[in-house]
Amino acid sequence: MEMVAASRCPDCGWVVAPPVRICPRHPVEMTPVEIAGYGSVLSYTTLTAVPEGFKPPLHIAVVELPGGARIFCHGKETRQLKIGRRVVIEQVDGIFYFAHLGLADRVTMFWKRRGAAPQRTTGAVKSAVKRFLSVYKNPPSGTAPPAENGTRSNEEEQNHRPAEKS
Amino acid sequence: MRDVWIAAAAMTRFGRRSETLEDLMADAALEALREAGREPTALVVTAMDPEEFVGEGNFASHMGTYLGLSHVPAIRVETATSSGAAALYAGFALIASGFHNHVLVVGGEKMTHVSTPRVSEIISRVIDPHERSYGATMPALAAIVARAALAKGLITELDMAQVAVKNHANGARNPYAHFQQPVTLEEVMSSRMIADPLRLQHCCPISDGAAAVLLTSDPTGTKLAGMGQGSDYLAVRYRDSLTGFRATQDAAKAAFQMAGFGPERVQVAEIHDAFAPFEILSLEDIGLFPPGKAAKAAQNGELTLEGRLPVNPSGGLKARGHALAATGVAQVVELVWQLTGRALGRQVKASVGLAHSIGGLATNNWVTLVEQVA
Numbered sequence: 001m002e003m004v005a006a007s008r009c010p011d012c013g014w015v016v017a018p019p020v021r022i023c024p025r026h027p028v029e030m031t032p033v034e035i036a037g038y039g040s041v042l043s044y045t046t047l048t049a050v051p052e053g054f055k056p057p058l059h060i061a062v063v064e065l066p067g068g069a070r071i072f073c074h075g076k077e078t079r080q081l082k083i084g085r086r087v088v089i090e091q092v093d094g095i096f097y098f099a100h101l102g103l104a105d106r107v108t109m110f111w112k113r114r115g116a117a118p119q120r121t122t123g124a125v126k127s128a129v130k131r132f133l134s135v136y137k138n139p140p141s142g143t144a145p146p147a148e149n150g151t152r153s154n155e156e157e158q159n160h161r162p163a164e165k166s
Numbered sequence: 167m168r169d170v171w172i173a174a175a176a177m178t179r180f181g182r183r184s185e186t187l188e189d190l191m192a193d194a195a196l197e198a199l200r201e202a203g204r205e206p207t208a209l210v211v212t213a214m215d216p217e218e219f220v221g222e223g224n225f226a227s228h229m230g231t232y233l234g235l236s237h238v239p240a241i242r243v244e245t246a247t248s249s250g251a252a253a254l255y256a257g258f259a260l261i262a263s264g265f266h267n268h269v270l271v272v273g274g275e276k277m278t279h280v281s282t283p284r285v286s287e288i289i290s291r292v293i294d295p296h297e298r299s300y301g302a303t304m305p306a307l308a309a310i311v312a313r314a315a316l317a318k319g320l321i322t323e324l325d326m327a328q329v330a331v332k333n334h335a336n337g338a339r340n341p342y343a344h345f346q347q348p349v350t351l352e353e354v355m356s357s358r359m360i361a362d363p364l365r366l367q368h369c370c371p372i373s374d375g376a377a378a379v380l381l382t383s384d385p386t387g388t389k390l391a392g393m394g395q396g397s398d399y400l401a402v403r404y405r406d407s408l409t410g411f412r413a414t415q416d417a418a419k420a421a422f423q424m425a426g427f428g429p430e431r432v433q434v435a436e437i438h439d440a441f442a443p444f445e446i447l448s449l450e451d452i453g454l455f456p457p458g459k460a461a462k463a464a465q466n467g468e469l470t471l472e473g474r475l476p477v478n479p480s481g482g483l484k485a486r487g488h489a490l491a492a493t494g495v496a497q498v499v500e501l502v503w504q505l506t507g508r509a510l511g512r513q514v515k516a517s518v519g520l521a522h523s524i525g526g527l528a529t530n531n532w533v534t535l536v537e538q539v540a
Contacts, residue, residue: 016404018296024399043317043408045309046362047301051290052283054301062310062403070403072300083317095300 002037002090006069017069037089039065041098044081061098063087073098167262171386172379172536174201175502177495180375180487181344187213187220187276187376188232194378194492195233195272202380206270208260209233209240212253214490218288219277229272239266246292247440248525249273250377250494251532255393257381267383274376275490285372289490292526294401305369307402307527308441309361314408316363321446323363325461327354329442330367332470333478337485339471339511342496344373344487368442373487377495379502387540388502391427391518394420394533402527413531414451414522421520421533422453429453432535433516434504435475436497438524439482448522449477452533476514479504497521498534505538 007019007030014025015033023030044061047054059075073089073096075081087098176197178190185193191211199206211229216222226240245252250273257269277285290303297307315321331351337343354367381390396416399405405412422428432454439445449460454475463469469477480486480500483493501519503509521534 024401024404043310043314045306045313045364047303047306047309047360048358048362049286049303049305049360051301051303052287058301060300060302060306060310062408072297072302072403074300083314 002088003034004037004065004069004071004089004091004096006033006035006065007031008033015067015069017065017071035065035067035069037065037091038086039063039089041081041083041085041087042070043083044075046077061087063089063096063098065089071096075099168264168383169385170258170261170390171382171384172388172390172498172502173204173268173382173384173386174198174380175378175499176201177342177377177492177499178375179342179344180373180489180492180496182278183276183374185374187216187222187274187374188229190276190374190376191229191272191274191378192233194274194376195270198270198272198378198380202268202382204268204380204382206235206238206268206380208257208266208269209235209238210243210253210257210260210269210271211240212243212249212271212273212491212495213275214244214246214249215288219275219280233272235270244491245530246525247289247488247490248438248494248523248530248532249491250496251521251523251534252395252494252525252530253491254379254381254390254495254498254534255395255532257379258390258393261381261383269381270378271381271495272376272378273491273493273495275492276374277372277490278374282372292529294403297402303361304527305361305364305441308369308444309364310402311408311447311527312363312441312443315443315447318409320409320458321443321461323355324351325446325464326363326368326442327351328464329439329445330354330484332464333439333445333482333484336471336479336512337481340479340481340486341511343481343485344371344375345481345485364441370440370483370488373489375487375489375492375496377492377499379495379498385540387538388505389537389539390534391537392421392423392425392533392535394418394422394424396420396531396533398529400526400529409447411448411451411524411528411531413528414448414524414533417522417531417533418452421535425535425537427518431518432520433475433518434479434501434514435477435520435522436480436500437477437482437522438493438531439478439484440488440524442484444524445477445482448524452520452522454520471512471514476516479509479512479514494521494523494532497523498536501536505536
């Protein structure tokens with residue numbers, strides 16, 4: 001399971017990702033945590049008019065992770081996406097991607113990011129290697145992330161695992 | 167706190183203009199000064215990004231000198247796309263506090279000489295860096311809001327298209343509008359997709375233009391009855407709701423509280439329809455319609471010039487145009503003209519008007535109430 005770097009407010013308990021220094025709700029320094037990289041889609045769009053450095057169509061989704069933190073991420077497509085759909089998050093070169101994807105999809109997806117061709121190719125290869133290793137480390141339990149089948153306490157442990165312990 | 171009155175209101179036509187930013191702002195400012203027949207004791211200027219768009223800095227002094235008002239204290243105010251409303255608020259505060267008696271507020275923007283991708287890039291700097299790094303533009307974030315609102319059943323694709331059709335119909339009657347041609351439902355619904363589900367005809371244009379208002383402590387009959395500001399997280403992903411804007415809700419509450427009356431007295435409204443669904447969602451955030459009822463009112467024709475509550479008689483950001491920092495001031499200019507019977511061709515019957523301005527993706531919003539008391 002991919003872990004996503006986040007931060008947690010020691011006062012109100014709010015978790016945001018990516019991590020920030022000060023809780024956006026009040027001026028208190030946050031503590032780094034890691035949260036499990038899966039969640040549900042809050043909303044999404046496909047851009048046909050893209051900013052400089054991106055190629056259309058550009059698929060963007062807002063995903064709510066366990067514990068409530070939301071992140072923006074890219075994907076191969078949004079055609080079959082629905083609000084509320086559960087997706088897994090993968091992080092390559094610091095960029096989040098959603099869904100469960102095959103190698104061909106990854107190559108297309110990375111091709112859309114900014115950067116020179118060799119970097120994009122490396123991104124696609126890294127992504128494929130990462131997926132292979134994660135399957136190797138966590139024997140297949142279908143497409144569902146482990147916590148979905150686990151107990152609630154398991155899930156909470158995954159949600160708010162302090163960074164220094166991982 | 168002293169009452170604040172509007173002595174004059176003026177604007178240039180919005181659109182693709184060949185004049186410089188300084189001349190557009192001067193055209194609006196000089197017309198307001200002529201109409202008011204008095205000299206300002208302070209100047210509040212606003213342009214959202216003159217550094218990038220036209221390469222000018224120290225903008226308050228730059229405009230003070232250009233307008234022949236370098237002897238008057240000048241400040242520049244900026245809150246992204248609601249900068250015009252923020253400038254009015256600063257002018258309002260200067261008079262209400264007793265610091266000044268006559269304040270000239272002038273807002274302008276000049277963008278059409280810059281390429282569209284470059285303009286989009288400059289404007290998208292108002293977005294949270296994490297979200298922007300994923301290619302999120304203003305239309306992208308608006309699309310994320312629209313998608314969530316569609317899924318909740320707050321709006322339909324037809325409702326969104328009808329906002330554009332209505333506002334273009336109004337713009338066609340406004341000689342100051344960027345677009346003075348109507349559009350059909352079919353044209354809107356088949357226009358190019360920009361950020362699914364938002365199409366080109368759901369989005370406001372890139373416009374040049376300027377607007378100016380002279381505020382005064384002398385009663386003129388046209389009162390700036392209430393102003394409210396509301397704010398929210400820069401990051402859209404931090405918010406509890408994607409489909410309601412806290413910044414608008416708080417701004418409306420503050421404005422109505424200051425004015426001492428509620429939404430029921432509002433008879434005409436200028437709403438920040440930068441993206442068509444925002445008009446419907448904002449009417450509910452402001453409290454002009456109960457939650458879930460604004461789309462129905464639009465379907466019943468209640469928001470047209472002849473309807474119960476005419477919304478965006480100017481054509482709104484969609485048709486009048488969106489010259490960024492000029493927009494918040496231009497909305498109030500339209501209200502003044504409506505309340506004083508000077509909105510030729512699109513006149514409605516009203517003595518209380520409301521203007522609503524969104525800064526960024528609803529990070530710094532304003533509601534302004536104008537009342538004709540004499």
